[in-house]
């Protein structure tokens with residue numbers, strides 16, 4: 225068998241000119257890129273905020289109660305909006321994949337052309353530059369630029385794919401979603417900034433050219449969609465994707481939200497992530513011997529469910545906002561944590577660790593910093609939407625507090641450990 229020669233391979237590789245769609249070009253790429261950059265930017269900032277709320281509870285304040293719900297909803301919406309935009313953006317540039325290092329780049333020629341028509345003064349080169357051999361330095365820069373784009377594309381796709389899989393609540397991987405999604409976000413945003421910096425002259429020139437300009441170039445396939453069509457389609461696809469998923473955080477969109485898998489399902493009109501049996505909490509939670517323990521130093525008080533129900537109750541409308549993207553508000557009724565810890569003589573400026581009866585999996589405890597304990601919307605909830613709390617929602621008692629990631633709204637609470 226004969227091995228193919230380099231010339232054969234080169235001949236078979238497509239060349240940028242083989243792609244004739246008149247819609248492609250810097251004008252389209254820059255516009256879709258701008259929208260994608262905004263979506264990625266919002267996604268990064270809201271994701272970073274989520275990381276802060278999750279990792280540094282001490283920095284977070286309980287007001288406004290809806291803040292985490294809002295930032296998390298925005299995170300998912302901007303991520304979903306980015307998916308069609310990324311696909312169109314990749315479509316618009318993929319012929320560039322076949323520009324080998326050191327070969328002429330049509331965008332460079334395009335930019336030179338733009339700058340010539342823009343400025344009537346200044347020295348002009350005569351005719352197109354002949355294909356001089358690139359210097360080793362130029363080659364290195366080109367290769368580095370391609371590598372930064374490879375990192376951006378890989379990280380971007382990874383974030384959107386893992387994020388989507390997380391929204392649907394499926395964990396087929398071994399690695400920790402949270403720390404990996406967070407780490408790769410820095411690769412994505414870093415390579416995005418490098419990319420924008422490198423492309424800034426082209427971006428500025430391309431955004432200055434009207435979309436409909438230059439569409440009827442000779443040699444272009446007249447039947448192919450125009451730039452405007454592609455832009456409209458990208459916008460429509462992105463809007464539709466948002467509409468179909470946003471219902472999981474924006475209640476009034478629930479009806480059109482085909483993919484907002486957990487918009488309103490679950491008992492008591494609230495989704496369930498982990499059931500009592502899934503968490504191995506059923507036996508302890510339904511035991512007639514259940515009693516809530518409140519401890520501080522040597523002090524200890526224990527309260528049965530009936531005793532908890534007999535205490536003065538407050539009701540607040542508060543959201544559960546899951547890091548998996550869904551969120552929903554409900555009316556919660558229960559006893560403020562500050563009232564409970566007062567029974568062991570603890571001041572409202574205490575720190576409280578809650579422990580769950582759960583026997584399997586993560587999130588079996590969480591921490592309440594003083595700002596949360598002081599807020600009387602921070603409650604051990606006993607009722608949900610006017611009914612007794614169901615087992616899967618955390619019966620006999622669950623934590624509910626304002627502006628708090630869902631994972632910290634601990635269910636099946638059995639113990640409050642107080643540090644004054």
Ligand SMILES: Nc1nc2c(c(=O)[nH]1)N[C@H]1C(S)=C(S)[C@@H](COP(=O)(O)O)O[C@H]1N2
Nearest residue numbers: 495496497498546580587630631633634635
């Ligand atoms: N003990 C315990 N509490 C928990 C969880 C858990 O796994 N165990 N899941 C949390 C998560 S991830 C969310 S979003 C909220 C709301 O989930 P739910 O609707 O299933 O109650 O509960 C939280 N409370």
Ligand SMILES: [Mo]
Nearest residue numbers: 546547630631
């Ligand atoms: Mo969650």
